Amino acid sequence: MAESRHSVFRQFAASDWDGFLKGVEKEGLRVDRNGFIAQTPHPEALGSALTHPRITTDYSEALLELITPVFDNTQAMLKSLKDIHVFVQQNLGDEVFWPASMPCELNGDPSIPIAEYGSSNIGRLKHVYRQGLAVRYGRMMQSIAGAHYNVSFPDSFWQKWQALLGNEQSLKDFKSDQYFWLIRNFRRRSWLLMLLFGASPALDASFVEGVSHELARFDERTWYGEYATSLRMGDLGYHNNAQASLNICFNELSTYTQTLDRAIHTTWPAYEAIGTRRGDEFIQINTSVLQIENEYYSAVRPKRTTQREEKPIQALEARGVEYIEVRCLDLDPFSPVGVNQAQIDFLDLFLLDCLLSDSPRIGDAECERLDDNYKDVVANGRYRELTLCRGGQRTRVTDAATELLGQLEPLAELLDSWQGASTYREALAAQRGVLDGDANVTSARVLETMRSSGLGHRDWVMEMALQHQRQLKQEGLDPETLRAFEAMTSSSLEEQREMEQSDTLPFGDFLAKYLRS
Known part of the structure; x- marks a missing residue:
């Protein structure tokens, strides 16, 4: 019998283990003091949304995205994320930074301004892509925010791991295969993250104005899912009928890129009917199932840093998988920065175990079961009698979660013994406490806190936003960090100006060249 990968991993010495490399991309809406989505342009004090390395926008001009550098420990990463938040809060004027995944008060699509990136061809391409999202799905869905964990x-780990496994591939191919090994197990277990960290069980009534739904009334301005963990990841959140036909394969890099590439080059009748222009205005990049790779919504993505004007597929095929992007995390509204240390440390443990556990390829039947498990926990994860399909049997969700957490304990003990710390055992204990009833899962805590406050979704989240703002402004930034952020603002604005001045190719020609590449 072949030696288990967990046993092989134990052949590492403490000195061989260099830990994890990690970063966060955290989204959030700018909101006025009445709890309505901001109508103002991206603050100039925050620099260029096109070129700033730490502060940009996602879909909407009001939807900020804050990006940390890569770190090798959780504390440093969270310190960086907090510093970015402080700088943003200091430059929002009368506005606040919305700390929940489901949006503030909206007034239909026209109230959600599409992000602007200036007159350069790259900037216009980013704007046209977002116009395409608007004509395909509407803008409401694009006002939702989340946190992406990278x-x-x-390489020191991969080289040691490859030697222990006796693998003779190139390092590039070995790493890609191993990351997809991890992704397959992530797909099998991602429901657990929605149970533990789903934090969007309620929403403002304006989000579903005129929309058919099955939510319950919380108060006159708020709807909620009785057992929901994440409305953001459910049918009212990120979804799209065209993408349901894609069957994106997560078994290996080649099939993943091939199926994505096919989607980018396969026209969709409804999008053909819209066309790519309205008069002289470009309203979508193309009429395919996907305009670009980033349009594909998934709970996890294999990623590779792209070069300017390089497509994600091209980067993956040329240089292999560089990191994993976990995309299913709701914002933690109780945290001033949207995530917390116990959560990040648990994710590291969870993802490493996905790499070390057996991970056969996923067939069509299993793929469907995994999707069903995920959707069931998103919609009804707090229902104690909910069952999941695991190993061909129905298992209560709480029993399945307890079993999975138990499987992580030996790995947590091993990592802590190497580091002479209790980091991973504490992170695991925090999640066990949630399941054992010592605390509530985040979605239940949100509803419980709303009820005790007597406030609906908009007013409760606004109260949290103001509380976070006061705390972060009070903590402030040291002079050196503040100067660094001000320098990034200045240099990013200058870089955008230089890009705009150097562009000579008409946008239509640029887009045609981009689509041919």
Whole structure:
């Protein structure tokens, strides 16, 4: 019988283990003091949304995205994320930074301004892509916010791991295959993250104005899912009928890129009917199932840093998988920065175990079961009698979660013994406490706190936003960090100006060239 990968991993010495490389991308809406989505342009004090390395926008001009550098420990990463938040809060004027995934008060699509990136061809391409999202799905869905957790392992780990497994591939191919090994198990277990960290069980009534739904009334301005963990990841959140036909394969890099590439080059009748222009205005990049790779919504993505004007597929095929992007995390509204240390440390443990556990390829039947498990926990994860399909049997969700957490304990003990710390055992204990009833899962805590406050979704989240703002402004930034942010603002604005001045190719020609590449 072949030696288990967990046993092989135990052959590492403490000195061989360099830990995880990690970073966060955290989204959030700018909101006025009445709890309505901001109608103002991206603050100039925050620099250029096109070129700033730490502060940009996602879909909407009001939807900020804050990006940390890569770190090798959780504390440093969270300190960086907090510093970015402080700088943003200091430059929002009378506005606040919305700390929940489901949006503030909206007034239909026209109230959600599409992000602007200036007159350069790259800037216009980013704007047209967002126009395409608007004509395809509407803008409401694009006002939702989340946190993306990016994690990888250093090459020193991969070289040791490859030697222990006796693998003779190139390092590039070995890493890609191993990351997809991890992704397959992530797909099998991602429901657990929605149970533990789903934090969007309620929403403002304006989000579903005129929309058919099955939510319950919380108060006159708020709807909620009785057992929901994440409305953001459910049918009212990120979804799209065209993408349901894609069957994106997560078994290996080649099939993943091939199926994505096919989607980018396969026209969709409804999008053909819209066309790419309205008069002289470009309203979508193309009429395919996907305009670009980033349009594909998934709970996890294999990623590779792209070069300017390089497509994600091209980067993956040329240089292999560099890191994993976990995309299913709701914002934690109780945290001033949207995530917390116990959550990040648990994710590291969870993802490493996905790499070390057996991970056969996923067939069509299993793929469907995994999707069903995920959707069931998103919609009804707090229902104690909910069952999941695991190993061909129906298992209560709480029993399945307890079993999975138990499987992580030996790994947590091993990592802590190498580091002479209790980091991973504490992170695991925090999640066990949630399941054992010592605390509530985040979605239940949100509803419980709303009820005790007597406030609906908009007013409760606004109260949290103001509380976070006061705390972060009070903590402030040291002079050196403040100067660094001000320098990034200045240099990003200058870089955008230089890009705009150097562009000579008409946008239509640029787009045609981009689509041919």
